[in-house]
Amino acid sequence: MTPPPPAVCCRALTRSYHAAAGVVPALRGVDLEVAPGEVMFLVGPSGCGKTTLISIVAGVMTPDGGSCAVLGRDLATLGGGAGAAFRRRHVGFVFQAFNLVPTLTAAENVGVPLLLNGAGQAAAIRGATEALAAVGLADRAGQLPRELSGGQQQRVAIARALVHRPRLLVCDEPTSALDHRTGQEIMELLRGLAGRHGSTLLVVTHDHRIFGFADRIAEMDDGRIVTVRTGAA
Numbered sequence: 098m099t100p101p102p103p104a105v106c107c108r109a110l111t112r113s114y115h116a117a118a119g120v121v122p123a124l125r126g127v128d129l130e131v132a133p134g135e136v137m138f139l140v141g142p143s144g145c146g147k148t149t150l151i152s153i154v155a156g157v158m159t160p161d162g163g164s165c166a167v168l169g170r171d172l173a174t175l176g177g178g179a180g181a182a183f184r185r186r187h188v189g190f191v192f193q194a195f196n197l198v199p200t201l202t203a204a205e206n207v208g209v210p211l212l213l214n215g216a217g218q219a220a221a222i223r224g225a226t227e228a229l230a231a232v233g234l235a236d237r238a239g240q241l242p243r244e245l246s247g248g249q250q251q252r253v254a255i256a257r258a259l260v261h262r263p264r265l266l267v268c269d270e271p272t273s274a275l276d277h278r279t280g281q282e283i284m285e286l287l288r289g290l291a292g293r294h295g296s297t298l299l300v301v302t303h304d305h306r307i308f309g310f311a312d313r314i315a316e317m318d319d320g321r322i323v324t325v326r327t328g329a330a
């Protein structure tokens with residue numbers, strides 16, 4: 098049997114921004130491979146290119162050069178509509194600022210990816226209810242985001258990111274808006290749920306306190322990956 102392709106495979110990836118002051122090279126040749134089921138952290142100083150890299154991996158930005166394959170598919174060759182459909186189906190996102198829709202209940206927020214992937218209303222409610230139970234919020238399904246604590250809102254965001262069982266979960270600073278204990282709880286939850294589904298986690302973080310949750314830690318500097326080391330997980 099052929100082994101599954103890497104969850105993420107970037108080769109010689111380059112990307113610049115064209116600003117008023119001139120061209121800003123953000124990625125100067127990134128090589129990165131993340132194995133299926135792996136928990137990979139991406140760290141490095143502000144401005145080194147982390148957000149640019151995960152935006153390309155997430156398929157919301159195109160590179161200038163090099164290639165980026167996600168789950169064996171190069172998003173650049175899939176084309177707009179097919180690329181968006183692939184991303185909706187197979188990639189989940191967790192952000193620092195939770196990004197919940199303020200006027201929707203917790204359950205309605207969590208059900209959105211299922212509806213976008215073509216599920217009916219009843220199936221979306223069923224899936225959202227199960228996902229909220231998995232993050233310990235079964236009793237909060239009908240509440241609005243503003244009625245929940247920061248940690249609870251991040252749990253809702255995790256339920257939403259995982260409700261459609263994506264094979265890759267991209268997390269941008271998932272704990273930086275949370276206190277230490279809540280941040281640890283969120284990472285335990287994220288790691289546990291992703292592990293149960295066999296999902297790969299790619300996590301951008303500045304938060305040293307959660308480095309122990311990584312299988313490997315890729316360190317970026319000035320638009321390149323400079324080291325990849327084994328984490329403490």
Ligand SMILES: Nc1ncnc2c1ncn2[C@@H]1O[C@H](COP(=O)(O)OP(=O)(O)OP(=O)(O)O)[C@@H](O)[C@H]1O
Binds near residue numbers: 114115141142143149
């Ligand atoms: N829209 C833009 N226009 C011009 N330059 C940009 C733009 N977005 C990012 N940059 C520049 O590209 C480089 C990489 O930025 P990027 O946001 O990827 O870094 P980062 O590592 O995510 O930083 P941080 O940790 O502060 O979020 C930086 O020099 C940044 O100033």
